[in-house]
Amino acid sequence: MTAADTFFTADIPAAPYDELRARTAGTVAVAGEPEYEALVTPWNLAIEVRPDAVVAATSAQDVLEAVRFARAHGLEVTPQATGHGAITAFIGEILVNTKGLDECVVHPDGWARVGAGVKWLRVVEAAAPYGLAPLSGSVTDVGIVGYITGGGLGPMARTYGLASDRVRAIEVVTGDGELRRATPTEHADLFFALRGGKGALGIVTAIEFDLVRQPRFYGGSLWFDGEQAPAVIAAWREWIKDLPEAATTSFGLFNLPEMPGVPPMLAGRLTLSVRYLWTGDAVDGERHFRTMRTAAPVLLDDVAEKPYTAVDSVHTDPVEPLPAHESAMVLRDFPAAAVDELLRLAGPGSGSPQVLVEVRQLGGATARPGEHDSAFAARDAAFSLLVVSIPMIPGAVEHGQRIVDAMRPWFGSRRLPNFTSDAALLPAAYDEWTRAKLRHTIRRYDPDGVIAIGHAFA
Numbered sequence: 001m002t003a004a005d006t007f008f009t010a011d012i013p014a015a016p017y018d019e020l021r022a023r024t025a026g027t028v029a030v031a032g033e034p035e036y037e038a039l040v041t042p043w044n045l046a047i048e049v050r051p052d053a054v055v056a057a058t059s060a061q062d063v064l065e066a067v068r069f070a071r072a073h074g075l076e077v078t079p080q081a082t083g084h085g086a087i088t089a090f091i092g093e094i095l096v097n098t099k100g101l102d103e104c105v106v107h108p109d110g111w112a113r114v115g116a117g118v119k120w121l122r123v124v125e126a127a128a129p130y131g132l133a134p135l136s137g138s139v140t141d142v143g144i145v146g147y148i149t150g151g152g153l154g155p156m157a158r159t160y161g162l163a164s165d166r167v168r169a170i171e172v173v174t175g176d177g178e179l180r181r182a183t184p185t186e187h188a189d190l191f192f193a194l195r196g197g198k199g200a201l202g203i204v205t206a207i208e209f210d211l212v213r214q215p216r217f218y219g220g221s222l223w224f225d226g227e228q229a230p231a232v233i234a235a236w237r238e239w240i241k242d243l244p245e246a247a248t249t250s251f252g253l254f255n256l257p258e259m260p261g262v263p264p265m266l267a268g269r270l271t272l273s274v275r276y277l278w279t280g281d282a283v284d285g286e287r288h289f290r291t292m293r294t295a296a297p298v299l300l301d302d303v304a305e306k307p308y309t310a311v312d313s314v315h316t317d318p319v320e321p322l323p324a325h326e327s328a329m330v331l332r333d334f335p336a337a338a339v340d341e342l343l344r345l346a347g348p349g350s351g352s353p354q355v356l357v358e359v360r361q362l363g364g365a366t367a368r369p370g371e372h373d374s375a376f377a378a379r380d381a382a383f384s385l386l387v388v389s390i391p392m393i394p395g396a397v398e399h400g401q402r403i404v405d406a407m408r409p410w411f412g413s414r415r416l417p418n419f420t421s422d423a424a425l426l427p428a429a430y431d432e433w434t435r436a437k438l439r440h441t442i443r444r445y446d447p448d449g450v451i452a453i454g455h456a457f458a
């Protein structure tokens with residue numbers, strides 16, 4: 001802190017957090033208190049999350065009290081469930097930790113209701129006995145509300161579309177300090193904005209969404225030595241041209257460290273994994289995948305018929321917290337020239353320091369509008385590019401950005417909100433009309449700017 005900072009902050013009294021404590025059932029901890037660290041530390045350990053105070057909400061009423069308190073004292077609030085998508089610039093003075101909002105009810109007739117603190121794994125496990133599955137993401141450790149409010153593109157996306165298109169209702173404490181239920185017919189403007197608009201409108205307390213009948217799938221990951229990347233990616237590009245919507249696929253170039261959970265044959269070298277999930281009959285899924293099995297000598301083949309509870313084996317994302325920096329963009333095309341650029345920076349012999357460089361094929365059901373209009377604005381994206389760097393590796397973040405920049409000739413028009421970790425880039429996830437609609441809705445439901453993320457749209 002500089003002398004000037006001390007001068008300006010010395011006169012600002014701390015908010016009377018004891019008042020908030022008296023009104024909430026959950027813990028309220030200010031910086032320096034014993035419970036504070038565990039409540040604020042995000043899954044992504046590279047992100048600074050240092051609010052003045054954190055409220056461990058145990059009910060919608062606690063969230064309501066936190067937002068009303070913030071509004072009364074001119075403070076900003078941010079929700080956090082897991083911290084997978086934490087962004088320092090969006091951390092206001094008060095963090096509402098939603099882990100305690102842990103209700104999770106799966107209805108055998110095909111839908112679920114969960115509290116804002118619930119992660120996908122709970123629903124996957126509770127839905128499995130009924131042969132049902134949610135439209136979860138690449139790893140079931142991610143929080144449901146954060147994922148869905150950003151659209152939600154999972155390993156079955158080309159068959160079933162975005163998770164945000166399957167939402168029935170959202171309960172939310174808006175910045176004006178009211179608890180509201182948004183559905184296609186109640187507060188329809190909120191319902192629009194909360195599906196794709198991230199947490200810009202308020203703090204969601206509960207969400208209801210449809211499940212799909214998918215007891216099993218055919219899929220997993222097929223691993224090659226990184227030296228084979230040019231041949232495998234060329235084969236992948238050809239193969240995806242006629243791939244039915246029952247298939248969702250991506251590839252990842254990995255530099256995995258030697259650590260527990262990483263098979264030794266995949267550690268300490270460049271590898272390439274082709275991810276595949278087929279939602280139809282397993283025999284057809286196997287037949288469609290044969291092309292990739294013959295693309296080059298295979299290091300490890302984990303593609304088989306599995307219960308949906310094994311869905312994390314498709315992307316093999318990490319579960320333990322780690323420090324990560326993401327650079328990402330969507331592509332409208334992925335021609336041979338784009339592959340050449342990608343391999344120049346991240347392929348064999350490039351010395352790429354990136355843990356993961358991933359390209360997902362989109363299209364299919366993700367390209368079609370859902371039943372109800374939403375703020376998700378990247379329907380025309382054909383591919384998603386994501387680079388995950390470990391910020392402690394010198395030059396890794398800059399190199400990751402260079403990879404994304406090299407793809408500029410093939411950039412799509414709108415970013416994916418869920419893969420936008422730079423606050424300044426979030427507005428670029430929306431077209432002008434959607435941004436205007438979001439701004440209008442924010443002004444209506446959060447006139448005092450209490451919800452920190454809403455400021456990205458100012």
Ligand SMILES: Cc1cc2nc3c(=O)[nH]c(=O)nc-3n(C[C@H](O)[C@H](O)[C@H](O)COP(=O)(O)OP(=O)(O)OC[C@H]3O[C@@H](n4cnc5c(N)ncnc54)[C@H](O)[C@@H]3O)c2cc1C
Nearest residue numbers: 080081082083084085086137138143146147152153199204
């Ligand atoms: C390993 C990994 C894999 C991923 N895989 C996918 C994937 O396959 N598909 C995909 O689409 N995304 C994916 N993501 C991105 C992920 O969906 C977003 O980062 C998402 O925001 C994480 O939500 P969270 O609640 O876990 O994280 P948090 O950091 O707790 O929340 C992140 C943001 O979500 C919003 N949010 C969270 N809770 C609330 C609430 N109660 N009310 C309102 N807004 C809220 C806020 O904007 C908040 O800042 C992945 C991220 C990681 C780190």
